[in-house]
Amino acid sequence: xxxxxxxxEEKIREYAxxxxxxxxxxxxxxxxxxxxxxxxxxxxxxxxxxAYRAGAGEVIVHWSDSLCSRQFYQNASKERLAFVxxxxxxxxxxxxxxxxxxxxxxxxDPEAFKGIEPRRMQVRNAAMDRAMKEHYKLMMASExxxxxxxxPQREWAAKVFPGLEExxxxxxxxxxxxxxxxxxxxxxxxxxxxxxxxxxEKCRMLxxxxxARLHYQNQIGTDFVVGLxxxxxxxxxxxxxxxxxxxxxxxxxxxxxxxxxxxIADGTLVSAMPLSYNGNLIRDFRLTFRDGQVVDYEAxxxxxxxxxxxETDEGSRRLGEVAIVPHGSPxxxxxxxxxxxxxxENASCHFALGNCYPTTVKDGGAMSDEELAAVGGNSSATxxxxxxxxxxxxxxxxxxxxxxxxxxxxxxxxK
Ligand code: ZN
Ligand code: ZN
Numbered sequence: 243x244x245x246x247x248x249x250x251e252e253k254i255r256e257y258a259x260x261x262x263x264x265x266x267x268x269x270x271x272x273x274x275x276x277x278x279x280x281x282x283x284x285x286x287x288x289x290x291x292x293a294y295r296a297g298a299g300e301v302i303v304h305w306s307d308s309l310c311s312r313q314f315y316q317n318a319s320k321e322r323l324a325f326v327x328x329x330x331x332x333x334x335x336x337x338x339x340x341x342x343x344x345x346x347x348x349x350x351d352p353e354a355f356k357g358i359e360p361r362r363m364q365v366r367n368a369a370m371d372r373a374m375k376e377h378y379k380l381m382m383a384s385e386x387x388x389x390x391x392x393x394p395q396r397e398w399a400a401k402v403f404p405g406l407e408e409x410x411x412x413x414x415x416x417x418x419x420x421x422x423x424x425x426x427x428x429x430x431x432x433x434x435x436x437x438x439x440x441x442x443e444k445c446r447m448l449x450x451x452x453x454a455r456l457h458y459q460n461q462i463g464t465d466f467v468v469g470l471x472x473x474x475x476x477x478x479x480x481x482x483x484x485x486x487x488x489x490x491x492x493x494x495x496x497x498x499x500x501x502x503x504x505x506i507a508d509g510t511l512v513s514a515m516p517l518s519y520n521g522n523l524i525r526d527f528r529l530t531f532r533d534g535q536v537v538d539y540e541a542x543x544x545x546x547x548x549x550x551x552x553e554t555d556e557g558s559r560r561l562g563e564v565a566i567v568p569h570g571s572p573x574x575x576x577x578x579x580x581x582x583x584x585x586x587e588n589a590s591c592h593f594a595l596g597n598c599y600p601t602t603v604k605d606g607g608a609m610s611d612e613e614l615a616a617v618g619g620n621s622s623a624t625x626x627x628x629x630x631x632x633x634x635x636x637x638x639x640x641x642x643x644x645x646x647x648x649x650x651x652x653x654x655x656x657k
Pocket of ligand 2: 563587594625626627
C-alpha cells in the first residue's frame, strides 16, 4: 500500500506541522513526548522531524501496537495486569514534571480489543492511571500542553466507508481528516487562529449573558429545556498551559461547551445522528427528561444498548455537558459518521450523559465532589456525547429574569 494512501505527502506534512505548531505549540528546547501506534510510523516520523524543526530539545517517541497490547490483556496474570513498573510510569511523570509537551496520535482498529474481558482492561487502565497520576493530573489541569490528532487506519476506514475498497476508503478518510482540521489549500495555522478567535468570542458572549436555562426546538421533535449551573463557564478552542503557552488539546475542535445543572432538564431530545457506543450503534432515539433525569426513552435500533448506558449508575441518566456546534461546521457538512468522538462530537450540537467537566463552573477545579454536586455538577463513571443538532435547530437563552434571547437559529449562530 502506498504511503499515506496516495494522498499528497506535502499536505500530510502540513498536517504534522499544524499538530506540532498549533496543537502542542513546541517551544525552543522543550521536550516533546509522542505516543504513536507503530502502524502510523510514517506520520510519526514527520511529527518528529517537524518538532525538531520547531526547536524541540528532544523528541521521545513511545510506539504502541494494539495487537501486542491485546496479547498482554489476554495472557497476563491478574497480578501482572495490575503491576506498572516504575520506569514505565516515570517515562510519563518525569517529562511532565519538566513541562514537556505531549502529542497523542489516534487512529486504531475500532474493534482491536473485541472479545477481551472488559474487567481485565479496567484493571490495567486503573493501574496505569494510578501509576501515572502525576502525569494525568498535570495534563487534565492543563499545566502542560498536549494534543490529540488522528490518522486513518485500515479497519477504521473500512467502518467509516463500508462501500469503498480498502485503498479508496483510506484516502477518503485522509481527505476527510485533512478537511476537518482545515488543511484545504490556504494557510492552516492562520485558519486555526481565526477559528479560535471565533470560538472565544462566542464563549465570551454566552458567559456575559449567563443564561439560567436554554430552550431547544426543532422539527424532528426536540422540545427541551436545560438548566445551566450558576457560575457556569463556556469553554472551547485553545487553552493556556501552566508552562505559559497556548495549545489546542483536540484537533479538530468545533464545540463550545459548559456545565448543565443536573437537576434541571425537562422535555424531549431527539437524536440527530446515530450514537456509536462500545462498538454498538444506537439509531433514531429520543430521550424524555423530567427534573433533570431521563424518565422515558425509545430507539429504532440499539434500545438495549441505550438501556445499559442509562443504567450505568445514578449519574448516567443525567447530563454532564452542553455543547454547541454550528450545523455548517466542516465536519458537519461531510455528513459522515466517524465512529470516533474526536470527529463525531464536532459535527453537531450535543449533550453528554454522565460526568461533568469541573472546570466549566467557577472555581470548579478546586471543588470537592460534594461541593460540585451542590451546584448541580453531575458525576458518573461514564461520559457519552450524543448529537441533537439539526439544520433547523433553534436555541433560546432564558435569563434569570425570564427574558428570552434567541441566539442560535436554523443550526447557526444569530448573535
Ligand atoms: Zn463535547
Ligand atoms: Zn463530551
